[in-house]
Amino acid sequence: xxxxxIVSKWCPTCPQAEQIWSEVARRESVDYxxxxxSERAGRELISRLxxxxxxxxxxxxxxxxxxxxxxxxxxxxxxx
Numbered sequence: 001x002x003x004x005x006i007v008s009k010w011c012p013t014c015p016q017a018e019q020i021w022s023e024v025a026r027r028e029s030v031d032y033x034x035x036x037x038s039e040r041a042g043r044e045l046i047s048r049l050x051x052x053x054x055x056x057x058x059x060x061x062x063x064x065x066x067x068x069x070x071x072x073x074x075x076x077x078x079x080x
Contacts, residue, residue: 017055
């Protein structure tokens with residue numbers, strides 16, 4: 001399973017999302033990466049998926065959630 005967290009340097013809630021998803025990645029067996037919208041890979045992903053809000057969570061190539069999820073909710077997203 002691949003999790004991509006899309007963030008932005010100017011986003012006030014993105015650091016919190018990074019902490020939560022880093023913990024999820026530590027607990028689960030997943031491939032995890034953080035992509036910034038200022039980087040080419042981040043821009044390509046938000047363009048392809050038409051993402052308008054960050055933080056955004058992409059699981060296996062599909063948009064799964066936007067915003068900051070509590071830890072338990074974030075883990076539940078992987079099993080839904």
